[in-house]
Amino acid sequence: MDGSRGSVTSGDGTSIGFLADGSGPPLLLVHGGMCTSARWVPLWQVLVPRFRVTAMDRRGRGSSGDGDHYSLAAESADVAAVAAHLSKRYDGAPVDVFGHSYGALCALGAAAEGAPLRRIALYEPPGPPTVSTAWLRSARTWIDSGDPGRAMYSFLVDVVGLGPGEVAALRDRPLQYDPMPIVEQTLVREAESLMTVDLAALAGSIAQSVLLLLGSESPAWAAEVTWNLESALPLAKVVLIPDQGHEAVDVVPDLVADQLELFFGQ
Template sequence: MDKILSRDGTLIAYRHRGEGPPVVLVGGSLGTAATEAPLARLLAPRFHVVTYDRRGRGASGDSGPYAREREIEDLAALIASVGGEASVFGVGAGGALSLEAQAAGVPMDLLAVYEPPYTPGAAGLRYKACCTSRLHQLLSGGDRAGAVELYLSVTGVPADLIARMRRAPLWSGLVAMAHTLAYDDALLGDGSIPAGRFAAVTARTLVICGGFSPTPARMSTRALADALPRARHRTLTGQTRDLAPQAVAPVLAEFFARDLYARRAC
């Protein structure tokens, strides 16, 4: 993997594929560039696709204490490396990061996000606060595996599947990134959609959810689309929070191709 220096001196590892208008994929919690590789390969015939390990994950460095602004600077550095502007697709907490970056002025041609995990409503905010407290309790006590289990259970992974995952080779990699769950928790704040900040999102935005995702997740994406100045909402039939690359790739290719046509027109 190539590496680039972020503003605070942290090395961020990234990989690029294909040629064409640049597209940066921003992974979700416990994800790495390898997690986004299947989608990157599907988009590479039409786009220059960049995947990366967010700070604290995979081959990227880390510098504490965590701050949302540092992750925004990481994404800004990657976009600068591919010409200063790119289209962006963020999954889960990566979608929240992408929105925060655009609101902070990071230049993006087009922006697409899949189910950023906001939890609007009084019940959702109470649940988020409870999960935050439990997560920090586990991490401060050194129970990194417990923190990963908490995250997986909150995102709807069945207990029997979590038990099987614990016996799989991938488990050690997830546990190694457990501390970054606190990063994403901080990124999401109290769980509400930051409508005030997001009023500054100027890029045309596609907010996507899965048709089989939990009702709160689907309602949250609609509320998010309503809060953004230039957004539209789309539901992918048959998809869940575990998004299939082959289902979303043609949707993104169609959406991001608008930028390709605009560049040719110029």
């Protein structure tokens, strides 16, 4: 991924880095778990000709720092800080945002706190149905015993719903980052946050138009959370991505980009 790098300081003093490229209307990308902004490589190539794209590194990875105490509220504040920075470049106009998985949840939280966001697109934000207490207990044990790879594999198979072949394809794909330190530092704390997040409360304070993208082959929790959000958000619509699961941003980036361009261009 090419572009210009920058950073902002979030509310608790954490430095949040980002990469920007392209021209056109501003679009902020917020990635999901176990990765950095480099996860956007497939979609980045499709979006940059259409938007001025900014991909932030969520705290605890990539070019961003990390705080002493973790919370979803702090992650939401990070998104809000980057959005405010971008808004200033556009004479105070709000910016569009697209979040994937846990990053979608962070974007939702930022919108609920009044971040300068115009339209919001979310691909399968997680919530309480996503992880069980038993799975979280196992993941914590694996990571504490020095086996983050097993925790990562279990998350991809048992939570995201990937098959062994799909996991192998992810493993063999060239990466610009090492996911294991990210898994060690962030997987458990993010899963813990999912157990108590009140999605209805977040959704109830959001007045913007929201696009909810859902893969037709995604795990049951994704459909449950997505349709519950559609009911709770005053201006939301669900678009089903046919024959795709949770990783459509990697597998069919052109299709996802077309949906984003259609929505943000309204």
